[in-house]
Amino acid sequence: MNGFLARWRRTSRRPSGVLYQYYATIHPETCGVCLDHHGRILERPEGEETPPxxxxxxxxxxxFSAGELEYYREQERRMRGRAQEELRRRRLFREGEEALARGDFEGALARFRESVQIDVFTSDVEHLCRGESPRGALESAPEVAQQLRDLFVRAYRWKHDLPKYRHMPERMRLERRDHGLRVIRELFAPFVDGPAGGSGDVPPM
Ligand SMILES: [Zn+2]
Structure with missing residues (x-):
């Protein structure tokens, strides 16, 4: 009876030898709580730790099957690392905005450079260009605005050449890239007088 009970408890906790891995999307809109769960391995598909x-x-x-646990543990390490990187990227970007608002242009450029090495998203550039205090700083320093625009344009172009976009049909990848580049240029257009400001065309790579 005891043996049966123990076995029953064991099997009812994990009925078919399956486990679950939590998947969040690494994106600027993904909240910190979800990022913190990215990659976690769960025993049950319900409860407080499961989405939504x-x-x-x-x-x-x-x-996934419990027999593949080792592989998924490896994935977990990789995924949690990426989620941490995204949190670091956000922190660097916010610190860049704060430095810019204080008029610390060198500090701002250093933070933004570090953040785009992790990733770059047009929604963050939009936040930067439309935010009250960074906007004041950008208006007062067009040469800094131009440096920042060029930094984000370079990073955004480079990002679309990464292997993660290679699965995408070439035309779609280029359309997405060019759309993002256009958005970045338009956002910086009010601060920059250079020839590329506001221009929609993308020079060849
Ligand atoms: Zn969330």
């Missing part, structure tokens, strides 16, 4: 964690949560669970 909040209204509008877009995370999901991937089911």
């Amino acid at each position: 964690l909040h209204p509008g949560c877009r995370c999901s669970l991937l089911e």
Whole structure:
């Protein structure tokens, strides 16, 4: 009876030898809570630790066999590392905005340079160009605005050449890239007088 009970408890906790891995999307809109769960391995597909964690949560669970645990542990390490990098990128970007607002242009450029080495998103550039205090700083220092525009344009172009976009049909990849580049140029156009400011065309690579 005891043996049966123990076995029953064991098997009812993990009925078919399956486990679950938490998947968040690494994106500027993904909240810190979801990023913190990215890659985590769960025993059950329900409970407090399973998506949706909040209204509008877009995370999901991937089911895998317990026999593959070692592989998924490896994935977990990699995914948690990426989630940490995204949090670091956000911190650097915010610090860049704060430095800019203080008039510390060197500090701002250093932070933004470091952040784009991790990734770059047009929504963050939009936040930067439309935010009250960074905007004041950009208006007062067009040469800094131009340096920043060029930095984001370079980073955005480079990002679309990374292997993660290689699976995408070439035309779609270039359209996405050119659209983003246009958005960045338009956002900086009010601060920059250079020839590329506001221009929609993208020079060849
Ligand atoms: Zn979330």
